[in-house]
Amino acid sequence: MGIKIPVDQEPSGSLHVADLARLAQATTPRLRMASETARTQSILAIQSALIEKTAAILAANREDVEDGRRASLSAALLDRLTLTPARITALAASLETIASSPAVVGAIEQRSLRPDGLEILKTRIPLGVIGVIFESRPNVLIDCAALAIKSGNAILLKGGSDAGRSNAILGSLVRAAIAPFLPADSIQVIPAGDRRLTLEMVQLNGLIDLIIPRGGEGLIRMVQENARIPVIAHAKGLCHLYIHADADVDQAIAITMNAKTQRPGVCNAVETLLVHDALAKTLLPPLMAKLLEAHVQLRVEQPLLDLYPQLGLTLATPEDWDMEYLDLILSIKLVPDEDAAIAHIQKYGSHHTEAIVARDSAVIGKFETAIDASCIAVNASTRFNDGGELGLGAEIGISTSKLHAYGPMGARELTTSRYVLHGSGHCRR
Amino acid sequence: MGIKIPVDQEPSGSLHVADLARLAQATTPRLRMASETARTQSILAIQSALIEKTAAILAANREDVEDGRRASLSAALLDRLTLTPARITALAASLETIASSPAVVGAIEQRSLRPDGLEILKTRIPLGVIGVIFESRPNVLIDCAALAIKSGNAILLKGGSDAGRSNAILGSLVRAAIAPFLPADSIQVIPAGDRRLTLEMVQLNGLIDLIIPRGGEGLIRMVQENARIPVIAHAKGLCHLYIHADADVDQAIAITMNAKTQRPGVCNAVETLLVHDALAKTLLPPLMAKLLEAHVQLRVEQPLLDLYPQLGLTLATPEDWDMEYLDLILSIKLVPDEDAAIAHIQKYGSHHTEAIVARDSAVIGKFETAIDASCIAVNASTRFNDGGELGLGAEIGISTSKLHAYGPMGARELTTSRYVLHGSGHCRR
Numbered sequence: 001m002g003i004k005i006p007v008d009q010e011p012s013g014s015l016h017v018a019d020l021a022r023l024a025q026a027t028t029p030r031l032r033m034a035s036e037t038a039r040t041q042s043i044l045a046i047q048s049a050l051i052e053k054t055a056a057i058l059a060a061n062r063e064d065v066e067d068g069r070r071a072s073l074s075a076a077l078l079d080r081l082t083l084t085p086a087r088i089t090a091l092a093a094s095l096e097t098i099a100s101s102p103a104v105v106g107a108i109e110q111r112s113l114r115p116d117g118l119e120i121l122k123t124r125i126p127l128g129v130i131g132v133i134f135e136s137r138p139n140v141l142i143d144c145a146a147l148a149i150k151s152g153n154a155i156l157l158k159g160g161s162d163a164g165r166s167n168a169i170l171g172s173l174v175r176a177a178i179a180p181f182l183p184a185d186s187i188q189v190i191p192a193g194d195r196r197l198t199l200e201m202v203q204l205n206g207l208i209d210l211i212i213p214r215g216g217e218g219l220i221r222m223v224q225e226n227a228r229i230p231v232i233a234h235a236k237g238l239c240h241l242y243i244h245a246d247a248d249v250d251q252a253i254a255i256t257m258n259a260k261t262q263r264p265g266v267c268n269a270v271e272t273l274l275v276h277d278a279l280a281k282t283l284l285p286p287l288m289a290k291l292l293e294a295h296v297q298l299r300v301e302q303p304l305l306d307l308y309p310q311l312g313l314t315l316a317t318p319e320d321w322d323m324e325y326l327d328l329i330l331s332i333k334l335v336p337d338e339d340a341a342i343a344h345i346q347k348y349g350s351h352h353t354e355a356i357v358a359r360d361s362a363v364i365g366k367f368e369t370a371i372d373a374s375c376i377a378v379n380a381s382t383r384f385n386d387g388g389e390l391g392l393g394a395e396i397g398i399s400t401s402k403l404h405a406y407g408p409m410g411a412r413e414l415t416t417s418r419y420v421l422h423g424s425g426h427c428r429r
Numbered sequence: 430m431g432i433k434i435p436v437d438q439e440p441s442g443s444l445h446v447a448d449l450a451r452l453a454q455a456t457t458p459r460l461r462m463a464s465e466t467a468r469t470q471s472i473l474a475i476q477s478a479l480i481e482k483t484a485a486i487l488a489a490n491r492e493d494v495e496d497g498r499r500a501s502l503s504a505a506l507l508d509r510l511t512l513t514p515a516r517i518t519a520l521a522a523s524l525e526t527i528a529s530s531p532a533v534v535g536a537i538e539q540r541s542l543r544p545d546g547l548e549i550l551k552t553r554i555p556l557g558v559i560g561v562i563f564e565s566r567p568n569v570l571i572d573c574a575a576l577a578i579k580s581g582n583a584i585l586l587k588g589g590s591d592a593g594r595s596n597a598i599l600g601s602l603v604r605a606a607i608a609p610f611l612p613a614d615s616i617q618v619i620p621a622g623d624r625r626l627t628l629e630m631v632q633l634n635g636l637i638d639l640i641i642p643r644g645g646e647g648l649i650r651m652v653q654e655n656a657r658i659p660v661i662a663h664a665k666g667l668c669h670l671y672i673h674a675d676a677d678v679d680q681a682i683a684i685t686m687n688a689k690t691q692r693p694g695v696c697n698a699v700e701t702l703l704v705h706d707a708l709a710k711t712l713l714p715p716l717m718a719k720l721l722e723a724h725v726q727l728r729v730e731q732p733l734l735d736l737y738p739q740l741g742l743t744l745a746t747p748e749d750w751d752m753e754y755l756d757l758i759l760s761i762k763l764v765p766d767e768d769a770a771i772a773h774i775q776k777y778g779s780h781h782t783e784a785i786v787a788r789d790s791a792v793i794g795k796f797e798t799a800i801d802a803s804c805i806a807v808n809a810s811t812r813f814n815d816g817g818e819l820g821l822g823a824e825i826g827i828s829t830s831k832l833h834a835y836g837p838m839g840a841r842e843l844t845t846s847r848y849v850l851h852g853s854g855h856c857r858r
Contacts (some may be wrong), residue, residue: 029775033798106798112820118809120819125801127831210832230659230832251854258856330855337465346458368849369462369535372554380547380852389857390549391541402556402845403639404833416831419819420797423809425680427687428818 003369017156017200020188021207022128024154027183030125031152034182036103042178043099044148047092050142050179054088057173060165061138069164076265081136081162091139097393098146104412118241119422124415126152131201132396133158133223135215136221139349143394145187147173151414154186156208158201160215161193168192202227212397212409221259232405234398238324239354239382242341244358245278251379252357253287253351258381261294265326266373267398268353268385268423272321274341280307288313291330299331321348338363342370345407349373351400353385374400374407438829446585449617450636453558453583456612460581463611465532471607472528472575476521478606479571480841483517486602489594490567497591505694510565510591520568526822527575532582533841548851553844555581557638559631561825562587562652564644565596572823574603574616580843583615585637588643589632590622597621619802621733631656641826641838650822661834663827666696666781667753668811670797673771673787674707681786681807682716687810688784689721696827697782697804697814701750709736709763717742720759728760750777767792771799778802780829782814801828803836 006342040104049059061083070077110122127228127413134140148155159167171189178184190197202211204257205228213223220233241259243252259270275284288298288311299316320331335341338358345354355377356367368376375385385407387395392410405413457524478789490512497507524533524778539551559582563569567823577584580725600618607613619626631746633638639725649662670688672681688699717727717740725770728745749760750773764770767787774783784806797805814836816824821839828834834842 015516028801032801033795063470069852114820118813125831128801138513230830248722248854254854254856262857366462370458372457372461372557375848375850377850378852380850381857383857384547384852384855385636385848386851386857391543401659402554405846405847416833416835418835419804419814421804421806421813423807423813425677425683426809426813428684428691428810428812428815 015197017190017197018204018207020190021129021131021156021201021204023185024156024188025207026084027154027186028126028128030183031154031186032105034152038181039103039105039152040099042149043095045173045177045181046142046146047095047099048252049173050088050092050095053173054170057166057169058083058085058086058258059120060169061163064138064165073162077136077162078188081138081166082139083166086254087139094143094388094394095146097374098150098411099192101150101393101411102152104415106357107412109417115376116426118426119419121422122417123416124412126172129154129156129160129207130414131156131158131204131208131211131229132217133198133211133213133219135160135219136162138163138170140214141167141170141189142174144396147394147411148187148395149178149182150411152340153414154188156188156190156201158190158198159192164192178304199226201230202229203348206294214397216339228295229246230404232397232399232401232403232409235400236324236350237269237400238322238348238350239268239270239353239355240341240345240349241270241305241355241357241382242274242335242338242345243276243279243283243358244338244356244363245276247276247279247283247357248359248361248379249283252283253290255355255357255379255381256287257290257294257381260291260296260330261328262381264328266383267324267326268382269326270355270382271323271325271331272331272344272348274335275332276338276341277334277336284332295328297329299329301333304332306335310370319350324350328385338367342367345371345373348358349408351402351406352398353377353382355380355382374398381396442695444626446619446626447633447636448774449619450558450560450585450630450633452614453585453617456583456615457555457557459612459805460583460615461579465534467610468532468534468578468581469528471578471610473526474606474610475571475575475603476524476528478602479517479521479524479692482598482602483514486517486595486598487512487514489598490592493567493592493594495673502591506565506591510567510595510754512567512595516568520571523572523817523823524575527579527840530579530840531577531820533844535758536841538846545855546853547855550849550851551846552847552849553841555844558583558585558636559639559825560585560587560633560640560658562627562640562642562644564589564629564648565591567592567599569643570596570599570618570824571603571728573825576823576825576840576843577616578607579840582843583617585617585619585630587619587627587845588621590841593621609636627651628655631660632657634658634813635704639843641708658835661826661828661830661832661838662698664829665753665779666698666829667751667777667779668697668699668782668784668812669701669770669774669778670699670762670784670786671703671767671774672708672712673767673785673789673792675788675792676705676712676786677788677808678712681712682719684784684808684810686719686723688812689725689759690721690757691810693757695812696753696755697811698755699784699811700752700754700760701773701777702759703764703773704761705770706763706765710734713761717761719736724757726758728758732762732764733761742832753779767796774800774802780831780835781798781827782806782811784809784811803827
C-alpha cells in the first residue's frame, strides 16, 4: 500500500485526458451493440497475445523492476511490480474464466406480466466509461481491461509510474488484440508519471461515469477529495474474527491462522481477534502458541498479559483497536458475550469482512443481522472475501461503500439495470 | 416543478440537522435487527393513523393552501399542495401495497455452493440513513417514510415551506404511529423554510448515506453542487417516441395521444415525436388532427409545414429538440429510418424513457440495444415508467443516472447486497 503519485516525472506536455476520454466515449454506442461473441473473442485474443508476447512483456517489466530497485522500492513493492512466466500464466487463466462466464450485458434480471398483458423486463446494460487508477501491479491493467470488455464498457486505465513500461506494452497489446472485434479506442492507457493527468481524469464529469481508485489511502483520499464523478473506493480492511464460547476448537484455530498468516499484507486479513471469556484458558493458550510460532506479534489487554506473563505478549494500547496492521500483528480482546463482540465491531469495523466461529445458530443469526459489512464469514476465513474466491472471475476492486456495489466488483457490478416494456398499444389509464 | 427554497423565512435558530441525523443514525442497528413483522405493523399503523386523523390533516393542509393562495402560487402548485379525502384514501392504499409487498431486507439474491462445500449467499441489507429533499406535495412524506421503513433505513425528510403545516402534522403522525414497533427517531422531519438547513443536510458526510432530491432543476442543481454525500437525482425527462414505417396505425395514434396528453406536466410525458418518412402522408395527418384537437401545439420542420400549410403548425427551431416542454407542446421530426431516430435520441435524449412503435423485431431489437435510457417502451406509452405502474408499490424518486439505480426507485433500491459465507472451518488455500 502507500502509493506515491510522482509529480511531473515524465511530463506529458500537451496531452489531455479529456481527449482520450472523448475517444473512449465515442465507442460506447458500438460497445452497447456489440455481440457477446465479439466480447468473448476480444478477451481470448488478449489471452493469446499475452502468451505469444511473454518474452517482450517480461523484458519491459525487467526494466521497470531494475529502475525500481535503483529507486530503492521496498521488497514488497518490487514483488508487486514483478511479472513472471507463472504470473502471466495465471493472468491468462483468469482471462479464460472471465471470457467463459455468463454474459452480463443484456442479462434478464426480472420478467413479469401485468394483468393487462404489458410485459416488464429488467435487463442489464453497461455503465458507459469507467476510469481506473491503480498502483504498481501491472496485471491489474489486464484484469480491468477484460472486465470492461465483458461488461460492455469503455475504460481509461491510469497506472503507477513504477510500472510505466510494463503498462505501456500491455496497453498496446490489449488494444491490438481487440481491434478485429471491438473498437481499440474503447481502451485508453493514460501515460504514467504525471499527477496532473490523474487530477484531470477525476474531474471529467460527463465523459467518465465512474472512477475506481485501487491503491493506498493517500491515492484514495486524493481521488475522493478532487473527484467530480462518482467514485467507488475501497477504503480499508480492519477485519475482525469473533470466536464464540461454543466454537469448534480446531475450526477456530485453523481459521484464525489462515485469516492472519496466509497473506497478512492484504485487506481481507484479520487484524483483531475477539475471544469469548470462557475460552481464555482453553482455546487461547494453544492458539496463541501457534500464532507466536508463526511470528505473529500479539497485542493484548492487561488481564491476558497477567494470565500469560511468560508468553512474550505485548500490551495493547487503545489505538490498536483502530489499526489495520497489514502485517504479522494481531490484537486480541476478551469479550463477555456476542453482544460485546458486535458492539466492538460496530465501533471499530471498516465494513469490509467480519467473521464468526460459533455453533449456536441464534448467535450466528444475531451476528449476521447486526453487523454491517460487505462480507460476513461464518465458520470460514476472512480471506474468502475476494472476487476470484466468490466466483466473479476477477475483480476490478472491492467496494467498502454501500451504494451501487458492496464488496468485490466483477463484470456484473460494472453494469446497471433498466426496464424494457413490451406492449401491444398499451396506454396508461 | 421550479421549487423555491426561501431563505430564513422561518428562522430555525440553533437547530442543527446534524443532531437530527445523529438521532436517526443511532437507530440503524435496531432497524437492521427489526423483524419484517415490525416493519409491516409500522406501515399499517401509519395507514390507520392517516384515516383516523384525516380531519386534522385536511385542516392543517387547508391553512397551507390558503397561505399559498395568498402568496399567489400557481394553480399547478396549489393543486400539488392540496390534500383531499380522495388523495388520503389513495395514499392509504399505497401504504397497503408497500406493507404487503415481499420483504426486501434479508432477501436472498443469490445462493451457490463451492466444490469445497463453502456456501455463498448474497443478501440485501439497508443502506443506513437516507435524506430526501422534496417539494410541495405532502404525500411524498408518507410515501418516503413507508419506503424507508420497508427497506430498513432511517430517513431525514425535508419538505418545502409551502407545505410546512401539512408536513409537520404528517411527520408527527408517522413518528407516533411507528413508535410501538420501531424507533420513532428513525424518521426525522426537518422544519421547512430554512435554506441553511438544506445546505447543512447535503454536507453531512458520515451521517447520511444517500441524498435524494425530488423537485425542479434549481433544487437539484443546488443539491448536486453542494453535496458531500452521494446524490441520486432525477435530472429531466426529454422523452421521445419513434413511429416506424410498419407501425400499427391505431397503436401509434393511441400511444402518442396517451404519452403527450394524459398528463403533459410530468417527466415521462413525450416531448418529441420521430416519424418515419413513409408515414408523412398516411399516419401523420389523422394523428396531427387528433393532437391539435386536444390543444397540443405542434412544432415541425419546414418540409412538414409546407406539406400541411392549412393545419396551423408551428416552425420548430433547433432549440426545440432540446426542450422538456412539460406542457401541451410536441415537436415532430421526420426521419428516413430507425438509425436516424436512434442518432437523434442519442444526441438529445435524457436517459429517462424512450419509446418505439414498430412491428419488425430486428428494428425493435436494434432500438432496445442502441438506446441508453432507464426505460425502453416498445409499443407502449412512455407514461408507464413509474414506480406504481412497474410494480414497485411507490417510488422514492426516478434516477436518471446509472450508478446504484436507474429508473424508478422503490424499497429494493434503498438497499444494497452483501455476501454471507457459511463454512465449516473453511480456509483459503
